[in-house]
Amino acid sequence: MPFLHGFRRIIYEYQPLVDEILRVLGIEEGAGAQGSAPAVDSAPWGAVDSAPWGSLEELLEMESQSSFFLEGVSYSLFKVAETGLVSAAETLLRYQADLNFEDPVSYYNPLHIAVLRNQPAMVEALVRHGADINKRDRIHESSPLDLASEERERLPCLRTLLDLGADVNAADKNGKTALLHALASSDGVTVHNTDNIQLLLRGGADVEAVTRDGETALSSLVFLVKEALDCSREDAAQIGSFCLGATRLLLAHGADPSRCSDEEPPLTCACLELFDLHFPLAVLLLQSGAGFRCSQHSPPCWWGYSLIFQRLCSGLRDRRDDGTAASELLQQAESILELAAAASPAVRLQPGFEVSTEGCGAHAEKVLDLYRHLQELEQNPVPLKQLCRAHIRHRLLPGPLEGKVQALPLPDRLRGYLLIEHRHGNEAGACFKPPRNSSTLI
Template identity: 30%
Template sequence: MRTLQMIVKRMGLLLALIWPLLLTAAVAAECGRDGAADAALVAAAAESGDWARLQQLLQAGDSVQAAQADGMTALHWAALHGSKDVVQQLLQRGAAVDAENVYGVRPLLLACESGGAGVVEQLLGAGADAGVSGAGGESMLMVAARAGRVQAVRSLLAAGVPVDGRDRNQQTALMWAAAEGHVAVVQQLLEAGANVGARTAAGWSALFFAVREGRTECVRLLLSQGLDVNAPRTADKRPPGPNPLLLAVLNGHFETAAALLEAGADPNAQPTGHGALHAVVWVRRPVRGDGDPPPVGSGRLGSLEFVRLLVQRGGDVNLRVRQGVSGFADFTTTGCTAFVLAAQTGDLLLLELLLELGADPRIPNADGATAVLAAAGVGDLGSGLEAAGSETEAIAVIRRLEALGLDLNVADENGETALHGAAYQNWPLLIEYLDGRGLKPEIWNRPNRWGWTPLIIAHGYREGNFRPDAATIACLERVMRARGLSIPQDPGRDVEANQQSWDRKPKTK
């Protein structure tokens, strides 16, 4: 206790000694700030656009060079506001035309962004360096192109700024203008000799930037320069990426996709292993949870209208995925038609349209899984993911498939059945529905390739996190008792033996 009292006493003495020093430093810092603020009154007036106040300060002899804490001068602000008269006045009073703020930004860059009439020309005429680049290597021309400033672009080109200059990401002014949809600037740059086929290290060209952002008119203009509408995005030492049509669909830009079809895009191309029709399914209903949300998209053309247009343009409604996803306990998308994929996402509206357009509902995937198994939820989605459709939607789709004559008592080459699927998704209502439709226990109450029965899956045995579900377990046990089936005390005990039994089965071709 005594030691503690001594420590407190000494701390009090120490604070008493250093307090005057701290106070003096704080006052000095505040005075410094006030002094800096007083010195940059002209810049502050320019920032707020108070031109009358700025005139008063200039007449009183205040400095036009004084900068604010971040290095912004009155000329920076006047250029950003696009005030030609104030810019001229500041230049006449000796304002530094190439002054940089603490981020390296000059008045010319701000003028290129704001596009004030004649300000870029003023600054260039006063000796501003048009060849300087920003922190990311972006040229003044890129900044003006991104902002859609036609007059500024013209002036910078006339000043000798290279039309195909690149930033640190290997992007050009044409790419920036195309991505923002500035058709007039794209036309300007093309007329100035911009390389329409220039690509970044990742294979992105102006066309792909325009397609990704849904800039339909820019896409049309760029294609008029002789570009191959079907060429996929390519880069050194990387597999091919999507072609323009697939990229447009993946981003929900169906009007842009329609324009690409009009320009001759192949409706059945599968540059990354799947086609535009398959992509529509995933865009309409992506996997939930940790998956990406649906794209925002653009235009007035909806996804269903686009599907109809795609088929009218020669799209194969039964096109099968050339190379899809497959793996341990996954649902194999290789060989899937759009119909099977739409069944998997519970998209009854799309299913009905595909049927109207001639889809064959009986075509399975490469593992022999039919639309019934896809709708029932076969395939483990992994941790953090949920099926795109709901349990109620899955039941509605399966009811429709049964009306079309599809057999509910099927198993694919992995031994997966509709009840395996319902167990993966923890859908007890679907289990009850399927049981009521007469599913045969001798088909579904068997282990799949990975050693799992529906009950084992419900107990949490699956790829990724161990995830038992009490409601699904209880439902399956009720069904099994009603069918006279024995319920194992420890369902997971037999997984390894089941796997070995499956591995000993004769291989089929």
């Protein structure tokens, strides 16, 4: 078995030389090393013994003719790469250390481990000495850029790799790019790597990249949105904060949150069908021009107006004994519908679409008022002010509208009319709300 054979060679053949090199450098074997062999007692072999050496060069010169010298210095390079000792790495490279040497346990090479240990100076040194910047390991199929994208702490290495010319859109055999790695590794709570995502997008990462399994950048956020439903309020708030930040970045670079995939509904659909729980994200999507229906299929496989009224009516039934919560739900529904009208005032209701207010109690008439307002928008000419608002907001996309609207030479009253969001509580700090119990779900 190649794995066991390689492991034995570390222990019985070139590990003693590695131990001696690390001893000269003052590195403790096994200290924080990922995927490395455990420290073993060095059996006497060749000329290596426990005698102190004056320098690394002196030791390497003495042992340069030994049988396992190249393996020893190459594995030592791997160990040195994770410590950030650039001068020691350059010395080992002068003595023919192999940049492509694979750790027999993890199968990472020196560049991989330098990234994992967040050693940007080492990353730059290895690449400038000829390390393959896009090389993937044999086990995980990860490139250095993939590894750098996964953790916020590795941002310096990510920046270094991009500056050195790493292919930002290189994909593994399953079609997974560094951007998809970054989003797939994010849980919004322990891993909050929005800065990595932003850097990848600035470097030209493709927001429409799709894996063979249909995974996209936005589908990772759909997963998190659903995960938030089962979290504590604190964790849901953190997940919401991450999803808002990541979504804002993806939308600014052209992602379509209303486009269906083969596996699951799009982000807009997932947010609208539970708009009260994901209200800040639903508002962000609509204020950024997200479609209120599927942008891929005709006739659409989902439709925003239907989702809103389904959730509104079911939510009012669940809140019939809580007047405050019911009023908040109605206000949120009104906000979503107004944002949809501001994005595209030409309302088109599905043929035969009706709203059942059974169980809505005292709020039934308010629900019908919202429905009748949509019917009026569909049947009558759209007021000029609404047409102008929709046109101006559309021309200011993509990106957050507040700064762009405030820069317009308009009276404050008109700016307020354009910025619908200010009237509906999408303030900084708004967060996701996990359901109180399973009965709140559709």
